[in-house]
Amino acid sequence: MGKRAIYPGSFDPVTYGHLDIIDRSSKIFDEIIVGVLNNRQKNPLFSVDERVSMISGLVQKYPNVRVDSFDGLLIDYAKEISADIIIRGLRAITDFEYELQIAQTNRVESGNLDTIFLTTSLNYSYLSSTIVKEFASYGADISKFVPEEVVPLIEQKYKNMR
Ligand code: PNS
Numbered sequence: 001m002g003k004r005a006i007y008p009g010s011f012d013p014v015t016y017g018h019l020d021i022i023d024r025s026s027k028i029f030d031e032i033i034v035g036v037l038n039n040r041q042k043n044p045l046f047s048v049d050e051r052v053s054m055i056s057g058l059v060q061k062y063p064n065v066r067v068d069s070f071d072g073l074l075i076d077y078a079k080e081i082s083a084d085i086i087i088r089g090l091r092a093i094t095d096f097e098y099e100l101q102i103a104q105t106n107r108v109e110s111g112n113l114d115t116i117f118l119t120t121s122l123n124y125s126y127l128s129s130t131i132v133k134e135f136a137s138y139g140a141d142i143s144k145f146v147p148e149e150v151v152p153l154i155e156q157k158y159k160n161m162r
Helices: 016-028 048-060 075-081 095-108 131-137 151-161
Strands: 006-011 031-037 067-070 085-090 116-120
Touching: 006 075, 016 031, 016 085, 016 116, 031 048, 031 075, 048 067, 075 095, 075 116, 085 095, 095 116, 131 151
Parallel strands: 006 031, 006 085, 031 067, 085 116
Antiparallel strands: none
């Protein structure tokens, strides 16, 4: 049986940093499920359905990657889909403490589910969805951070808010 990995996140919006992690992990694991968190309390820019369809369009070229959404605890969802491992990207040392806490807690709470960290490619090591949104909200050029298909979707959201 092949190794199935879950790559969870908010993906609000998906960036080149996320896509880099998907690309690299698709070569390591047999199957990748990109799990989009249905984070109601975070007040996301994009609905969960918008985020799922946005990512789905961008990962069509990978036969072993599919996109889904989840509610509630990640470890419960991972169990439900029989994922063997969690994938997270680490950009910098500042990510490490928080990610370590979550990974440890998830492993204790689930009994066995491990998290594997991929170091983000250097050219994306500064990227974050939050900062992309901040720049986009002022009408700045975000084409270096997110795929060209995603740029107009983000711009449209902020246009509607002005
Ligand atoms: O892209 P993000 O916002 O850094 O992803 C965070 C995510 C989705 C991995 C994390 O918030 C999560 O797993 N949330 C689901 C609820 C849960 O399991 N919480 C316990 C660990 S924080």
